[in-house]
Amino acid sequence: MAKGSGLGVRGWLLLGLTTVVVLAATGVWNPFPTMWDWVNRRQPISEPDVTWQQRIGGTPRSVTIAGDALVIEQRTRVEARSLATGSQLWERKADWSAVAGAGPDAVVAVGRLLVKGYEVLDPTTGVTRRRDGDAVAVWTYRNLLLDAHCVAATDCTLSAWDPRGTAPLWTAFLPGVSTGLLADNPNLLDTRRFTTNRIDDGVAGPEAVPPLLGFPVDGRVHVVDTATGRVLQNVEPDRDERLAVIGGRLLRITARSQDGNCYFAISGRDSATGQEAWQQSGINLRTADSAGCVQREDPYGARNVLVGVSPDGREAVLDGYDGRLLLVTANSERVLAVDDRYAVVRTADGGGVSARELGPGQVRWNRPTGEKAGAALTPYAAIVADQKPNRLVALDPRTGRELAVLRTSANALAVGPAGMVIGEGREIGYLRFGATGGNPSGDGNGSDGGDPGAGSDPRPQHTCGAKNESCATPDPGK
Structure with missing residues (x-):
């Protein structure tokens, strides 16, 4: 029997494809954009859905809220997006970026690795507000920007700028600076932040400048007063010491090896006279490893x-200024996050976290979580990242009132006055806080420990620091 002379399956497919191509070429009907949109359709990264979601060009290295803009640092470029819509505002080639200032006074410093200089950009427009061609390092804070110029390895000038200023507030001489790869925020001798999975290290954004900064130079520490620019001390640590500048004091931390153990002592020194202001013994600040008590x-x-x-x-949580014990946890409890107002502590049974007010030690709120939950404190919200099931929860730090509850495997990238940024891959x-179904009663699934109406405003409260130093404005006339 003779075979049929039909086109067969392949023939019909080829004919159909040819017809579609002809229709698309003549403008009669073009299904390809719709098909590509279907293939490239974005899946929501959280439930409930976020206010807006965008796909960026690469995995971000840092994300910072700067006023009405969102500054996104990637490997070789920096871009800004509207905080209201997510639409791109501008893009620049740069190897690093850092935000200084806050709210409408925020700016973005950008630069290239191994290249001197930086530019200060407006975060909304990307317009260059100030350009510097010689700085080797930049440090950024909520109320100050510092840069360092070095005409020689042992001849450097440190300058302080108002984030939007055009002239330095003060300058100071330093015999060198430790700048790493000539980028933003080289290491200073201060505190290490607690870190946790799924919450970015820089989620809180730039901090207010401390009253004193400790610059490590050739094995010595130069203590600089950030209000006046005066170099108050130039100290070399002893062999068994580590120096840190915290809370307006120079701390000398001693770790001595004896009988197979490390014995610790902390001495807080007055910045002007160098005299001991307080002393604590026996507190292990985790500065030393187990081999010979060397503090690294x-x-x-x-x-x-x-x-x-x-x-x-x-x-134990200590006040860096006067050495007071602000909080001592119960056995098996662990501090997950801390600032100068509160500590977030994992309970002894591992079944929840609680917020403790530093000083009085009052429990502000409790919340049930999994054993591997992490937390972070920002000026505007406490963030709790839970697993199995994956959750990101933003809470009022003082009352525990829910600001946002998300079922998501994304990371918390940045927190601002009115909301937070999350991300997964690109x-x-x-x-926006309040856009998800939080607990309307404000009890945060636990005890708020205070005024039930006090959590209605997520703006930071009592954030000036123990000695009001964070709210002080450097005086250029001093």
Whole structure:
């Protein structure tokens, strides 16, 4: 029997494809854009959905809220997006970026690795506000920008700028600076922040400049007053010491090896006279490794406080200015996050986290979580990242009132006054606080420990620091 003379399956497919190509070429009907949109359709990165979601060109290295803009640092470029819509505002080639200032006064410093100089950009327009061609390092804060110029390895000038200023507030001489790869925010001798999975290290944005900064230069520490620019001390640590500048004090941390153990002592020194202002013994600030008690790390803490381990194994929070014990946890409790107002502590049974007010030690709120939950404190919200199931929760730091509850495997990238940014891979999204179904009663699934109406405003409260130094404005006339 003879075979049929039909086109067959392949023939019909080829004929159909040819017809579609002809229709698309003549403008009669073009299905390809719709098909590509279907293939490239973005899946929501959280449930409930975020206010907006955008796909960027690469995985971000840092994300910072700067006023009404979102500054995104990638490997070889920096871009800004509207915080309201997510639409791109501008893009620049740069190897690093850092935000200084806050709110409408915020700016973006950008530069290239191994190349001197930087530019200060407006975060909304990308317009260059100030250009510097010789600086070798930049440090950025909520109320100050510092840069360093070096005409020789041992001849450097440190300058302080208002973030939007055009003339330096003060200058100071330093015999060198430790600049790493000539980029932003080289290491200073202060505190190490607690880190956790799924919460970016820079989620809180730039901090207010401390009253004193410690610059490591050739094994010595130069202590600079950030209000006046005066170099107050030039100190060389002893062999068994590590120096740190925290809370307006120079701390001399001693770790002595004896009988197979490390014995610790902390001395807080007055910045002007060098005299001892306070002393604590037995608190392990986790600066030393187990081999010979050599101290290679900064102590854990934030702003004006340090976190260590007491001789009985409980964690302790100390005031860097006067050495007071602001909090001592119960056995098996662990500090997950701290600032100079509160500490977020994992409970002894591992089944929840609680916020403790530093000083009084009052429990502000409790919240059930998984054993591997992490946390971070920002001026505007406490962030809790939970697993199995994956959750990101933003809470009022003082009351525990829910600001946002997301079912997501994304990371918390940045927190601002009105919302937070989350991201997964190249996808980022912004969520306004109150846009998700939080607990309307304001009890945060636990005890708020205070005024039930006090959590209605997520703006930072009592954030000036223990000695009001964070709210002080450097006086250029001093």
